[in-house]
Amino acid sequence: MSGFDTTWLALREPADRAARDPGLVQIVARHLSALPDPRVLDIGCGTGSTWRSLARQMPDNTAWQLLDHDPLLLAEAKRQIGPTPTVTFHQNDLNEIAALPLAAAPLVTASALFDLCSQAFCEALVHRLAQARCGLYAALNYDGLFRWSIQHPLDARMVELFNRHQHTDKGFGPALGPDASSCLARLFDTYRYRVWIEQSPWHLDHATSALQTELLKGLRQPLLEIADLPETTIDAWLAFRLAAIHEPESSCLVGHTDVLALPV
Numbered sequence: 001m002s003g004f005d006t007t008w009l010a011l012r013e014p015a016d017r018a019a020r021d022p023g024l025v026q027i028v029a030r031h032l033s034a035l036p037d038p039r040v041l042d043i044g045c046g047t048g049s050t051w052r053s054l055a056r057q058m059p060d061n062t063a064w065q066l067l068d069h070d071p072l073l074l075a076e077a078k079r080q081i082g083p084t085p086t087v088t089f090h091q092n093d094l095n096e097i098a099a100l101p102l103a104a105a106p107l108v109t110a111s112a113l114f115d116l117c118s119q120a121f122c123e124a125l126v127h128r129l130a131q132a133r134c135g136l137y138a139a140l141n142y143d144g145l146f147r148w149s150i151q152h153p154l155d156a157r158m159v160e161l162f163n164r165h166q167h168t169d170k171g172f173g174p175a176l177g178p179d180a181s182s183c184l185a186r187l188f189d190t191y192r193y194r195v196w197i198e199q200s201p202w203h204l205d206h207a208t209s210a211l212q213t214e215l216l217k218g219l220r221q222p223l224l225e226i227a228d229l230p231e232t233t234i235d236a237w238l239a240f241r242l243a244a245i246h247e248p249e250s251s252c253l254v255g256h257t258d259v260l261a262l263p264v
């Protein structure tokens with residue numbers, strides 16, 4: 001099980017949609033429009049956020065395969081999307097790269113996935129994509145940046161610790177965390193792909209207080225696991241950050257990047 005619950009994915013979905021780089025989405029749409037039989041494989045689909053963000057901007061006849069290893073998330077994706085002839089659902093473990101139904105899809109998409117993945121996984125996946133001359137649109141990879149308008153002296157330290165924790169194993173071996181986009185770009189360069197990287201930060205204000213609250217609460221366990229700081233210091237910092245969400249001028253930027261790699 002991935003440990004990603006539907007409440008968290010629902011909270012982040014509007015922020016993700018607003019953050020995606022629109023220029024890359026247009027290039028993806030043009031790429032698919034040029035194909036006689038546009039097909040997309042969305043890996044780590046969760047409840048179908050990528051499909052909901054993109055499908056209406058892609059050609060009407062695009063066939064979507066949504067893939068995840070978590071049966072509960074796939075069931076929720078099916079429930080939310082409803083019976084749609086252009087969408088099929090697949091329960092696969094991404095670690096079994098050879099078994100991924102790549103041959104049938106000229107484009108693979110993913111959102112908020114690659115920061116969980118290891119370099120070894122990316123090397124193997126990009127190799128398979130390159131063999132099939134398949135493109136990749138990997139949106140919303142966390143890039144290590146948190147910037148709060150209301151600051152606390154421990155912000156930089158806590159973010160540095162959290163980013164260190166982002167490199168721990170999330171099911172694919174040691175995770176790339178904030179290095180995911182640069183790793184993907186480097187790998188695709190070696191296969192002579194055209195690669196784009198664009199910023200896609202979340203801009204959060206008090207209108208997104210529920211998302212910010214869950215995001216901060218989600219930092220506690222990683223910080224406890226990795227920090228050489230007393231629990232009381234971590235909790236005092238979190239209490240400050242949680243209270244600051246409700247200040248009228250409060251905002252928080254969380255850095256992400258979108259990567260698009262297409263065969264030339």
Ligand SMILES: C[S@@+](CC[C@H](N)C(=O)[O-])C[C@H]1O[C@@H](n2cnc3c(N)ncnc32)[C@H](O)[C@@H]1O
Nearest residue numbers: 002004044045046049068069070093094111112
């Ligand atoms: C952060 S969530 C993103 C979900 C969705 N793409 C979104 O943007 O809302 C990461 C997703 O990757 C899936 N995942 C993690 N490890 C996986 C694996 N080994 N095989 C398949 N899916 C996996 C999780 O179940 C989860 O749905």
